[in-house]
Amino acid sequence: MSDETGLQELRLGHPLVDRYLAFVGARLRLNSWLAIAFDLKVFFTVVDRDPLEVDTSAVFAFLEAQRAPRRGPRVVRLEDGERGLSARTIRRRLSSVAGLFDFLMVQGLVSHNPVPRGTLARKRRDGNRRGRALIRVPRVLPRILAPHEVDRFSAALRTHRDRAMIEAMLLGALRRCEVLGLRLEDIRPGEHRVFIADGKGGHQRWVPVSARFFATLAAYLESERPETDTNRVFVVLKGPRRGQPLSADGLDEIVSGARARAGLRHVTCHQLRHT
Incomplete structure (x- = not known):
């Protein structure tokens, strides 16, 4: 139910x-x-x-x-x-x-x-x-991307929306669900930070993010984001779901497409936020 x-x-x-x-x-x-x-x-x-x-x-x-x-x-x-x-x-x-x-x-x-x-x-x-422990789980460092790999991946992104979402992970260490959950009222461009209303474990926090993210976000809001009733920042740009909040599958498809175009098969959302 x-x-x-x-x-x-x-x-x-x-x-x-x-x-x-x-x-x-x-x-x-x-x-x-x-x-x-x-x-x-x-x-x-x-x-x-x-x-x-x-x-x-x-x-x-x-x-x-x-x-x-x-x-x-x-x-x-x-x-x-x-x-x-x-x-x-x-x-x-x-x-x-x-x-x-x-x-x-x-x-x-x-x-x-x-x-x-x-x-x-x-x-x-x-x-x-x-x-x-019955099952021993090793502690391993996250695999991070080299600077030139980040540049290649970013260049393969096709819209300001996509770049803004990836920059939120790269420059603010936001999780995928936190990026998709951002609301318009959570954005504080003058303070260079965003509010995470529903983070892991239900915790809330303020996150400082580079000015580069806010510049890309402004370009998306001004030229790409369609008129819609939702207060979610990142929405679908084309098709029958145009204007509706972007889903996790949609973001995964964006990452997968950019990964293929850049020739970086190992890139994941988890990797991006730890880079």
């Missing part, structure tokens, strides 16, 4: 799982809620059991299935040593499953959580054992 505010209900077809999704849906933001629902769907697709019948052996079987090589060339990533899904994805899915069983424990429906919290390692000097 959904209304003007967005998705209101998620169901996977099992009353206990659906009850848990209703519980977390009232407490988490939409993207986190959707991620948990998807992770649980994947888990119970692989582990074809009733939640009350899941044991640790089933969790380990799921873990092995997630770490199995994907279709295609057998490649081991240098980043995390995994052949299947990335270590971060696997850890997130196990965390989602663990959250379900924590909920069932509180409800008195299961006696313990079948998801191991870690593996025991060597003893410390005080005689206690130190736990190691």
